[in-house]
Amino acid sequence: xxxxxxxxxxxxxxxxxxxxxxxxxxxxxxxxxxxxxxxxxxxxxxxxxxxxxxxxxxxxxxxxxxxxxxxxxxxxxxxxxxxxxxxxxxxxxxxxxxxxxxxxxxxxxxxxxxxxxxxxxxxxxxxxxxxxxxxxxxxxxxxxxxxxxxxxxxxxxxxxxxxxxxxxxxxxxxxxxxxxxxxxxxxxxxxxxxxxxxxxxxxxxxxxxxxxxxxxxxxxxxxxxxxxxxxxxxxxxxxxxxxxxxxxxxxxxxxxxxxxxxxxxxxxxxxxxxxxxxxxxxxxxxxxxxxxxxxxxxxxxxxxxxxxxxxxxxxxxxx
Numbered sequence: 001x002x003x004x005x006x007x008x009x010x011x012x013x014x015x016x017x018x019x020x021x022x023x024x025x026x027x028x029x030x031x032x033x034x035x036x037x038x039x040x041x042x043x044x045x046x047x048x049x050x051x052x053x054x055x056x057x058x059x060x061x062x063x064x065x066x067x068x069x070x071x072x073x074x075x076x077x078x079x080x081x082x083x084x085x086x087x088x089x090x091x092x093x094x095x096x097x098x099x100x101x102x103x104x105x106x107x108x109x110x111x112x113x114x115x116x117x118x119x120x121x122x123x124x125x126x127x128x129x130x131x132x133x134x135x136x137x138x139x140x141x142x143x144x145x146x147x148x149x150x151x152x153x154x155x156x157x158x159x160x161x162x163x164x165x166x167x168x169x170x171x172x173x174x175x176x177x178x179x180x181x182x183x184x185x186x187x188x189x190x191x192x193x194x195x196x197x198x199x200x201x202x203x204x205x206x207x208x209x210x211x212x213x214x215x216x217x218x219x220x221x222x223x224x225x226x227x228x229x230x231x232x233x234x235x236x237x238x239x240x241x242x243x244x245x246x247x248x249x250x251x252x253x254x255x256x257x258x259x260x261x262x263x264x265x266x267x268x269x270x271x272x273x274x275x276x277x278x279x280x281x282x283x284x285x286x287x288x289x290x291x292x293x294x295x296x297x298x299x300x301x302x303x304x305x306x307x308x309x310x311x312x313x314x315x316x317x318x319x
Contacts, residue, residue, distance in 0.1 A: 044201045046229045053077050055227050061201035064192045064295040067183055071175045071197065073226050080227060083168065087161075087221045088214030089144040089154075094137060101133035146217065156217040158254045158261070161238050162318045165222045166245035172226070173246035191265060191286070191296055194243050198236040199290030205230040234261045236288035241318055253283050254316035257306040262287050262299065263318075273297030274304065278315050 044061040058072045075083075105126055112122040138148040145164070147157045180190040202225060209218050218232070222239040225231035231239065237254060241263055244250050251266035255276060264283025269275045274297055275282045287299040294300065299307070307313060 046201060046203075048227065048229045050077075055080055057226050057229060059197060059201040061197055063189070063196050064293070065189065067193075069179055069193060069197070071172065071179075073172055073175075075223065075227065080223070083223055084212065084221065085214075087145050088211060088216040089141055089146060090213070091215055093140060097133060097137050097140070101129060104129045104133075144214075145221075154215075154217070156219055156234065158234070158238065159316055159318045161219075161221065162241040162245055162252070162254075165238065165242035169222050169226075169239070169242045170246050173243050176243065188267065188284075188296055191244065191267075194240050195286050195288060195296060196293065198231075198240045198288040200293055202226070202236060202239070202290070203230040204232065204236075204290050206232045207235065233289035236290065237261050237263045240286065240288045245319065250319070251281070251283075252318045253278055254318060255285065255307075256312075256314045256316065257303060258312040260289070260303060260306065262289065262303060264315075265296070267296075270297055274299055274307075276307075276315065278317065 044059065046060075047056075047058040049056050054074055054076050056072065056074045058070070060068065060070045062068050108125040108129060109122065111117075112125065134148070141148050141154055142157070142160075145157055145161055146154045149155055176190055176194055179185070179193060183189070185193065207216065207218050207220050210216060211220065211224075217234075219234040219238065220228065220231050222235075222242045225235045225239050241252050241254070244252060244265070253264045253276070255262045255264055262285060264276050264278075264285050266281055267284045269282055269284050274285045276285065277283070284297050285299050286296055287294045287303060289300075292300060
């Protein structure tokens with residue numbers, strides 16, 4: 001049995017969101033022909049400038065309903081620098097933590113030999129030192145936007161990035177809300193406006209693994225992407241999700257497939273919308289990467305093939 005819930009969300013204007021709850025569990029894919037207007041990017045422009053002690057970014061682009069939209073964002077150089085320095089970890093810090101661990105392990109060994117402790121006592125002391133190192137490294141990485149996984153692998157914490165950046169991008173959310181009021185947009189219209197902005201107005205480009213001396217995992221934080229005017233699939237997904245998170249009841253998930261990242265929004269799917277089901281709820285898929293112009297519910301052919309194959313697909317609830 002299906003139950004439909006309707007909620008009005010307010011951020012200046014009204015956002016009509018529809019939620020569907022299903023008893024079915026697991027992950028289900030509904031077919032949707034992919035494709036899109038790959039020329040949409042050519043109908044956009046961006047003006048990125050540094051004026052005095054501030055940076056400005058202006059974008060002109062076309063929404064999926066053919067409305068031409070314009071947005072502008074400004075941030076001081078000092079605020080941008082502080083914002084960017086809060087993300088990404090310094091390999092030197094991680095290296096120093098390892099050196100302290102190794103020094104402690106050496107000290108534990110020498111102490112065990114001098115006091116003639118048993119091997120089991122030495123092993124217990126060494127395990128405690130390694131556990132303490134892992135705890136400190138995990139705490140440091142978490143504060144910088146990363147998870148420490150098994151095998152010492154570091155990975156971007158996308159849900160944490162979205163939650164952290166929601167308040168930071170609120171001025172952009174307010175711009176989109178004013179657009180929604182002016183055009184009489186409903187929930188998926190404004191979702192489409194944010195999506196088309198990321199797909200076509202923000203250029204597609206792969207970031208380096210490091211940015212200004214910090215390991216960023218090959219992703220730019222949302223405001224940096226807006227000011228720089230470019231980003232990849234991870235970067236654009238974080239940007240779209242962070243903007244949309246300013247509507248309090250918006251529910252989203254990240255969708256990871258091998259070598260690619262996209263997202264879903266909690267919404268009753270249209271007849272031919274592609275969606276994933278997570279914990280009994282249907283999330284309509286969004287493909288923020290671009291430059292293809294793909295409205296909510298449609299993804300690139302390669303993404304669709306990977307989703308249908310199912311190998312290496314994982315879902316990450318943002319809220």
